[in-house]
């Protein structure tokens with residue numbers, strides 16, 4: 001394994017009222033957020049939420065219609081040596097397929113004043129040393145992702161912007177990238193990584209920024225995401241209809257399943273007390289913990305662009 005040089009402090013990425021329209025379509029809408037150094041920040045949203053567009057705007061590959069985004073106080077393109085400032089992987093397969101991984105990296109290195117030694121270091125860091133001289137044409141998606149990350153790390157940047165880097169990786173690759181991103185953040189770098197998997201980000205990121213239909217939905221520590229869910233309690237009673245009528249007098253949602261009710265918005269204690277007050281027997285009263293993915297889906301439910309509709313509800 002190669003080692004990165006001494007810790008450097010990553011840059012703050014600051015988006016302010018960022019808006020990008022493509023014709024009639026608003027891909028990013030009035031987005032304001034700050035990404036800080038020293039932690040992995042997950043950028044989450046369903047398909048089409050505007051994650052890639054936002055990342056393209058950060059990297060100056062597209063210009064916003066309104067608002068601004070800066071890296072370390074300046075637009076990305078205004079930095080004297082952007083490759084040393086920000087390393088990015090936007091589309092893993094954007095690399096010329098006729099060349100070897102080493103030649104691809106060497107080409108980039110020589111035009112930007114980076115040494116050949118650094119090329120070998122990053123190849124080692126991403127585990128591609130053995131296939132470094134093979135043409136990239138035969139690379140698997142996981143190998144492309146590794147090469148993309150090697151490219152991003154080439155300039156030893158303070159800040160990393162990675163679009164869906166776990167896509168196509170096997171469990172070992174996912175674990176590898178998780179560990180790598182955390183260690184880069186621990187060195188004081190800024191790591192901004194997009195995903196559409198809340199469960200994956202929960203294991204990788206400390207902070208999450210969640211968007212839907214281009215708009216900010218949440219910006220909070222991962223540990224707080226679960227607090228966004230309302231409690232769900234499974235209730236079984238021989239007098240379901242009566243209990244449902246009582247529950248409907250409260251600010252709750254009652255979903256009727258085959259042999260039970262799923263009550264959202266009231267604790268199991270309160271449901272138990274309500275039933276006891278009216279002499280309604282209960283056979284079961286179980287708090288059901290939503291998974292992180294379910295909380296994420298609930299948060300973004302109204303902003304799913306290409307969702308399927310089940311039973312009239314998304």
Ligand SMILES: Nc1ncnc2c1ncn2[C@@H]1O[C@H](COP(=O)(O)OP(=O)(O)OP(=O)(O)O)[C@@H](O)[C@H]1O
Nearest residue numbers: 022025027045046047048049050051052053054196
């Ligand atoms: N160049 C473009 N021209 C027209 N529409 C675009 C363009 N780029 C993105 N869009 C639209 O903007 C919206 C946001 O797209 P974007 O790719 O940023 O989302 P995303 O969150 O990265 O989604 P995914 O996870 O599917 O990649 C989508 O509706 C997309 O169709």
